[in-house]
Amino acid sequence: MSADGGTRDGSRLAVADGGGRTGGRIAVAVAVLAVIAGGVYGGTALERHGDAGHVKPAGVPSAQTTVIRRTDLSDSETxxxxxxxxxAVTVKGAGKGLITKLPASGSTVTRGKPLYWVDDRPVAVFYGDTPVFRTLDEAAVKAGASGSDVTVLADNLKALGYDIGPEPRHPRSSTGTGNAPGSVLTSSLLDALKRWQRDTGRQQTGTLSVGEVVVLPGAVRVGAVKAQLGDPAATDVLSVTSLRKSVSVTVDAGDAAQVHQGDKVVITLPDTKRIAGRVASVGTTVQGGPGDDASDSDTSPSVRVTVVPQDSAAVGNLDAASVRVTFTTETRENVLTVPVGALLALQEGGYALQRPGGELVAVKTGLFAKGRVEVSGAGIDAGQRVVTAS
Known part of the structure; x- marks a missing residue:
């Protein structure tokens, strides 16, 4: 029984053993195939997964470089x-009589021509800086009259083509005494006045009275007419302006020192056209600021700068307009410059430039303008390349 039973157990064992080896081999084979299949599938799946969502490591970006340039660098303000x-300057009449004729607004009046009429007598324009403040006649000649008003008469008659004879002048006295500086009134000068009166249809009196001429700096354009016909001569008659168009600009008083007469500027017209201009004058009167009675609130102190177009024809179709003026406030000539993006701020303070190989070179900075900066320092020169962020 036992042997038979054992034989049966062994067979089972044998069968079991043989079946186990066969099953093991099958299991191993299946496992290998599964591993292979799984590896292939898994590799494919990983590859697909990597294509879909895996972020590959970024490579080192190539450095953008720029060249150090030697040039002129200018800063500007618009x-x-x-x-x-x-x-506009208001012309105030003088003397007696009534206004009988007035000019049209926009008309031009030059030396010797009438500006308006009083009692049907033309009041002419003379050029100068001193009004006729007294009667100039033979009695004044005998009194030895001299002064800047006499000079105005002499200069204008001479400019109008009249022979005024000898023109003695009194020099300015260093002691403040003596005759007034300027031309001496002479009989020959009054004779020239009489000829001018005859040629212009006036009474040949040889006398120039207050109110017979208006003294202005030069040729003028009539602005607003203020008086009416029949008003007394001694009133605000009209306003006049320069013949040449100009641009008035308000500049902060703190910046005015950077603006000089004769400086070149750029004027941008309403249609965006840009034309050349120059500074004609820089005001010396500061307006605004704390305590300025002209304003209820404190305003920044400022000065008035006058700019004129270089070519007046460029603004010939404009009588008035809002424009923009660009001033060059500072210029550095023949300096080394780089884009501002090439500067590296150092932890210990200051700035450096980086060469393409990574070396840092300390530099000093100067003027910043138009996206570039002036640099200086040992070891840098025009033509060298440096790294820049822009």
């Missing part, structure tokens, strides 16, 4: 301005 004929 301010609003008003184009027109400049500040």
């Amino acid at each position: 301010l609003p301005g008003t184009l027109g004929y400049g500040a």
Whole structure:
């Protein structure tokens, strides 16, 4: 029984053993195939997964470089301005009589021509800086009259083509005494006055009275007419402006020292056209600021700068307009410059430039303008390349 039973157990064992080896081999084979299949599938799946969502490591970006350039660097400031004929000056009449004729607004009056009429007598324009403040006649000649008003008479008659004879002048006295400086009134000068009166249809009196002429700096354009016909001569008659168009710009008083007469500027017109101009004058009167009675609130102190177009024809179709004026406030000539993006701020302070190989070179900075900066330092020169961020 036992042997038979054992034989049966062994067979089972044998069968079991043989079946186990066969099953093991099958299991191993299946496992290997599964591993292979799984590896292939898994590799494919990983590859697909990597294509879909895996972020590959970024490579080292190539450095953008720029060249150190030697050039002129200029800073500028653009301010609003008003184009027109400049500040208007009020002409006030003098003497007796009534206003009988007035000019049209916009008309031009030059030396010797009438500006308006009093009692049907033309009041002419003379050029100068001193009004006729007294009667100039033979009695004044005998009194030895001299002064800047006499000079105005002499200069204008001479400019109008009249022979005024000898023109003695009194020099300015260093002690403040003696005759007034200027031309001496002479009989020959009054004779020239009489000829001018005859040629212009006036009474040949040889006398120039207060109110018979208006003394202005030069040729003028008539602005607003203030008086009416029949008003007394001694009133505000009209306003006049320069013949040349100009731009008035308000500049902060702190910046005015950087603006000089004769400086070149760029004027941008309302249609965006840019034309050349120059600074004609820089005001010396500061307006605004704390305590300025002209304003209810404190305003920044400022000065008035007058700019004129280089080519007046460029603004020939404009009588008045809002424009923009660009001033060059600072210029550095023949300096090394790089884009501002090439500067590296150092932890210990200051700035450096980086060469393409990574070396840092300390530099000093100067003027910043138009996206570039002036640099200087040992070891840098024009033509060298440095790394830049822009």
